[in-house]
Amino acid sequence: MSTASPSPAKAERGVLTKKSLQADHPTWCPGCGDFAVLAAYYKTLEKLDLPQQNIVTLAGIGCSSRFPYFVNTHGGHFIHGRSLPFASGVSLGRDDLHVFVFGGDGDGFSIGGNHLDHAGRKNFRLTYVIMDNFVYGLTKKQTSPTSPQGFKSKTDPWGVFDRPTNPMRKLLSSGATFVARTHATQIRHMMEMYERAAKHDGFSVIEILSECVEFNKGAFDAGNPRKGGAFELIDETAHDVSDMAAALALAEEAWPGKFGVYYETQQPTKNRLEKDLVEATRAKVGHKSDKELLAQIFASMR
Amino acid sequence: MPHNSANPIPAREELIRDAVIRLAGNSQDGIQSIGGFLARLAGRNAQEVMTYMTIPATISGGPSIFQVRMGTGEVLSAGDEADFLLAFYQHSYEDHIGFLKEGGVLLYDSDHVEPDAQDTRFVKVGVPISALTVEALGGSSREKGKNLFALGLLSRIFKLDVVKLRAIFEERFGGKAEDVLRNVNLAFDAGFSYPIDNVLDRYFAFHSEEGQEGAAQVTMDGNTALTLGLIAGGVRHGAGYPITPWSTIMEMLRQQLPKYGGVFVQSEDELAAVSMAIGFSYAGRLAVTGSSGPGISLKMEALGWATMAEIPLVVINIQRGGPSTGLPTNVEQSDLLQAIYGSHGDCPRVVLAAENVEDCFYIAREACQIARKYSVPVFVLSDMSLASRIEAFDEPDLEALMIEPTLDTEDRPEEFKPYDLSRVTRHAPPGTWIEGGVFPQVTGLEHDESGHPSANPQMHEKMMKKRRAKIQQIAEDLPPSQIFGDSEGEVLVVGWGSTWGPIRETVIRERDRGRKIGHLQIRFINPLPNDLGEIFNRYESILVVEMNDEGLYGYGQLATLLRARYCNPAIRSLTKTDGLTFKIKEIMLGIDAVSPIQATTR
Numbered sequence: 083m084s085t086a087s088p089s090p091a092k093a094e095r096g097v098l099t100k101k102s103l104q105a106d107h108p109t110w111c112p113g114c115g116d117f118a119v120l121a122a123y124y125k126t127l128e129k130l131d132l133p134q135q136n137i138v139t140l141a142g143i144g145c146s147s148r149f150p151y152f153v154n155t156h157g158g159h160f161i162h163g164r165s166l167p168f169a170s171g172v173s174l175g176r177d178d179l180h181v182f183v184f185g186g187d188g189d190g191f192s193i194g195g196n197h198l199d200h201a202g203r204k205n206f207r208l209t210y211v212i213m214d215n216f217v218y219g220l221t222k223k224q225t226s227p228t229s230p231q232g233f234k235s236k237t238d239p240w241g242v243f244d245r246p247t248n249p250m251r252k253l254l255s256s257g258a259t260f261v262a263r264t265h266a267t268q269i270r271h272m273m274e275m276y277e278r279a280a281k282h283d284g285f286s287v288i289e290i291l292s293e294c295v296e297f298n299k300g301a302f303d304a305g306n307p308r309k310g311g312a313f314e315l316i317d318e319t320a321h322d323v324s325d326m327a328a329a330l331a332l333a334e335e336a337w338p339g340k341f342g343v344y345y346e347t348q349q350p351t352k353n354r355l356e357k358d359l360v361e362a363t364r365a366k367v368g369h370k371s372d373k374e375l376l377a378q379i380f381a382s383m384r
Numbered sequence: 385m386p387h388n389s390a391n392p393i394p395a396r397e398e399l400i401r402d403a404v405i406r407l408a409g410n411s412q413d414g415i416q417s418i419g420g421f422l423a424r425l426a427g428r429n430a431q432e433v434m435t436y437m438t439i440p441a442t443i444s445g446g447p448s449i450f451q452v453r454m455g456t457g458e459v460l461s462a463g464d465e466a467d468f469l470l471a472f473y474q475h476s477y478e479d480h481i482g483f484l485k486e487g488g489v490l491l492y493d494s495d496h497v498e499p500d501a502q503d504t505r506f507v508k509v510g511v512p513i514s515a516l517t518v519e520a521l522g523g524s525s526r527e528k529g530k531n532l533f534a535l536g537l538l539s540r541i542f543k544l545d546v547v548k549l550r551a552i553f554e555e556r557f558g559g560k561a562e563d564v565l566r567n568v569n570l571a572f573d574a575g576f577s578y579p580i581d582n583v584l585d586r587y588f589a590f591h592s593e594e595g596q597e598g599a600a601q602v603t604m605d606g607n608t609a610l611t612l613g614l615i616a617g618g619v620r621h622g623a624g625y626p627i628t629p630w631s632t633i634m635e636m637l638r639q640q641l642p643k644y645g646g647v648f649v650q651s652e653d654e655l656a657a658v659s660m661a662i663g664f665s666y667a668g669r670l671a672v673t674g675s676s677g678p679g680i681s682l683k684m685e686a687l688g689w690a691t692m693a694e695i696p697l698v699v700i701n702i703q704r705g706g707p708s709t710g711l712p713t714n715v716e717q718s719d720l721l722q723a724i725y726g727s728h729g730d731c732p733r734v735v736l737a738a739e740n741v742e743d744c745f746y747i748a749r750e751a752c753q754i755a756r757k758y759s760v761p762v763f764v765l766s767d768m769s770l771a772s773r774i775e776a777f778d779e780p781d782l783e784a785l786m787i788e789p790t791l792d793t794e795d796r797p798e799e800f801k802p803y804d805l806s807r808v809t810r811h812a813p814p815g816t817w818i819e820g821g822v823f824p825q826v827t828g829l830e831h832d833e834s835g836h837p838s839a840n841p842q843m844h845e846k847m848m849k850k851r852r853a854k855i856q857q858i859a860e861d862l863p864p865s866q867i868f869g870d871s872e873g874e875v876l877v878v879g880w881g882s883t884w885g886p887i888r889e890t891v892i893r894e895r896d897r898g899r900k901i902g903h904l905q906i907r908f909i910n911p912l913p914n915d916l917g918e919i920f921n922r923y924e925s926i927l928v929v930e931m932n933d934e935g936l937y938g939y940g941q942l943a944t945l946l947r948a949r950y951c952n953p954a955i956r957s958l959t960k961t962d963g964l965t966f967k968i969k970e971i972m973l974g975i976d977a978v979s980p981i982q983a984t985t986r
């Protein structure tokens with residue numbers, strides 16, 4: 083960078099600090115669980131020490147999806163429910179980038195639910211964090227797909243009828259190759275999950291129970307020891323993370339369930355497979371220039 | 385066509401300039417491939433050629449036609465009437481005999497067709513095509529090969545260049561099992577050697593134009609040309625979801641792009657397709673998405689984001705009949721206003737329309753240039769008729785036209801702002817180092833110059849102007865509009881997209897009968913060229929011809945737009961939605977309606 087710069091540098095090339103990662107002050111309500119999700123992200127990035135210009139922070143729409151504005155990396159605030167295909171394009175277009183996607187339960191499980199299934203089976207190389215608060219925060223307390231039955235929202239004032247999505251089951255069945263669950267009050271655990279997800283070669287997804295203090299207060303106390311709950315970790319000496327049946331069994335456990343890595347497997351990523359295809363095809367066509375290749379097609383149409 | 389030439393010519397041979405040949409059968413008979421061979425042959429003989437086909441909407445086959453118009457003059461439309469009809473079945477005969485002109489030749493498979501004996505308007509030639517094909521191929525192939533037998537007959541009747549045809553077979557079938565090519569030749573030879581002289585008393589031969597051997601001609605359909613234009617324009621990435629008639633573009637891109645180091649993704653739906661394409665573009669890889677009808681509707685929200693976030697993107701719409709699932713295999717131009725205005729909010733973007741198969745190549749390439757230069761989504765409108773129609777055109781000069789894609793992650797200076805109000809946005813993809821280390825945000829929320837949300841009303845107005853002004857800038861940079869025919873006079877016929885050919889042919893005919901008429905085809909629809917108002921003032925009437933509905937107020941979509949912009953009451957509208965391309969006759973009637981001939985020609 084320019085040493086003659088008059089104002090103090092915000093970030094210095096090759097040096098990644100928490101300070102250099104901060105951007106706009108978050109606009110969330112005081113006490114919102116999302117602050118901690120952000121803090122853990124800063125710390126994880128600092129620890130991973132990636133080239134700052136190669137980190138990309140993307141999101142859909144929702145309170146949680148405001149995330150990119152609060153992080154000083156290349157960032158994109160896309161449209162509601164479509165952050166995954168957007169991020170998949172970024173990832174597949176550029177092997178040198180580290181792509182992180184943030185969003186809410188409505189964004190991920192409702193309007194974007196179909197994309198989750200396909201990003202999972204295609205195994206794009208990226209990390210997706212669902213900040214699950216069991217409610218629509220930004221639009222002020224409507225039912226979300228993860229709202230429990232009986233939850234009183236503005237669209238179900240008498241209590242929700244519909245059975246909620248089981249987030250872990252949905253993520254597991256999507257074909258995601260890394261699936262973990264954590265709680266926004268557990269910074270160290272969040273960081274551990276982030277780090278493992280970031281290092282996973284494939285589509286990694288983390289559900290973070292992140293409380294909406296405004297519209298769903300106390301929803302996750304059962305998983306918070308400081309509120310009298312239990313934060314029970316998965317014992318990975320007993321749970322084989324590559325065992326899908328065991329992971330699905332964990333997903334069926336009674337509320338608040340267990341936290342940690344439910345499932346991890348190594349499958350070829352879409353990024354790898356497409357790259358291999360390109361290399362094999364380029365070799366087959368004798369590494370001709372683009373112009374020669376196109377001229378060849380025209381010649382075949384004479 | 386068949387007209388008696390004044391020149392002394394060998395007996396029983398008529399010299400012709402052009403011929404419209406309609407082949408009617410079922411889709412499984414391979415008539416498309418006869419048409420394809422004829423078109424390619426015409427292209428190699430430096431003849432003009434244009435094809436037209438219908439494909440049944442059902443998968444299991446059904447009536448289908450392929451029409452080829454080839455000749456030595458300029459071929460501008462697929463022809464209002466056929467000179468020559470080849471009917472494989474009774475239904476083919478019955479459905480299409482009305483299209484054969486009086487004195488035209490009806491060639492039919494006498495194993496399946498019994499023409500009306502009373503009808504003496506045509507030269508009727510019956511050949512037992514089915515039986516002879518089975519005989520030629522040894523009987524095992526259940527009438528397969530009829531198409532090649534018929535092509536053999538046509539080659540004889542039209543004195544086609546058999547050596548060149550065989551070379552085309554060789555290219556097409558040479559890679560397959562040996563007996564495939566052998567059977568092709570067997571069936572072809574059987575047709576070619578059929579003693580047609582016993583039933584038809586003349587041959588036809590195309591005028592050979594001397595010195596016509598200019599640039600090599602290539603022969604392809606519009607979707608292929610468009611795909612190649614994208615590649616020439618530097619597109620290496622994209623995403624789509626299958627739908628007729630867009631699918632062949634995505635199939636070809638999927639198969640071709642890996643050769644060029646790129647990737648095309650078949651995504652789970654059109655919402656994902658457009659989002660993924662935008663993701664590629666944001667990452668610095670100019671990308672394409674596309675669709676037809678319903679799929680375009682699904683993309684609209686994300687396209688609005690691309691305008692707001694100022695991300696380059698190419699969007700292809702191969703229009704078909706709407707609304708809703710509509711007429712999936714028919715032509716219509718009813719998505720024009722959607723392309724311009726279809727996303728919510730004031731959402732300026734560029735809209736271009738290809739006028740013929742050749743232009744599909746050039747316009748796709750141009751769309752890539754504009755998208756990059758102005759960091760904006762660019763719509764390319766084509767349609768069902770261009771998608772599948774085959775034309776021959778001069779091989780493009782790739783030395784001059786090829787644009788190699790580059791990834792622009794050069795360091796940006798400290799004062800870099802993603803939405804700098806003082807210049808056209810030049811987006812910085814991730815991976816770009818920003819001096820001073822403040823990284824840009826791209827967003828669909830209204831924002832300040834750094835990309836951070838701003839609900840400030842003045843900022844909203846400034847950003848709105850920024851997004852609008854760069855599109856207006858494109859209009860400033862456009863070349864002057866090209867008028868064909870009279871540059872002032874009675875009527876200016878205005879069209880957009882695939883109506884180019886029929887309008888041009890109509891205008892030629894009208895001028896031949898002494899009328900003062902011009903033709904203007906608008907390729908840039910948003911923004912419109914700046915010189916139209918002055919041009920319109922030079923004519924008594926402006927007739928806008930388009931394949932869409934007259935709407936609630938009596939004007940087609942482009943006519944509505946032009947009337948709104950120019951407030952010129954001389955702008956009139958000719959529309960239709962019968963799912964077919966315009967006939968010359970129909971446009972002539974439209975011209976007569978706005979400008980009756982007796983009133984103007986003294």
Ligand SMILES: Cc1ncc(C[n+]2csc(CCOP(=O)(O)OP(=O)(O)O)c2C)c(N)n1
Pocket residue numbers: 143144145146147162185186187188189190213215217218219220221226
């Ligand atoms: C297409 C579309 N539909 C609806 C909305 C309105 N909307 C914005 S955010 C949101 C839901 C937010 O809930 P969630 O995804 O759980 O995020 P949270 O605010 O709880 O973090 C909705 C319905 C929108 N922006 N776009």
Ligand code: SF4
Pocket residue numbers: 109110111113114115116145146215219220293294295296297
């Ligand atoms: S509404 Fe809820 S989710 Fe949104 S910022 Fe406030 S506390 Fe957080």
Ligand SMILES: [Mg+2]
Pocket residue numbers: 144186187188213214215216217218219226
């Ligand atoms: Mg939520």
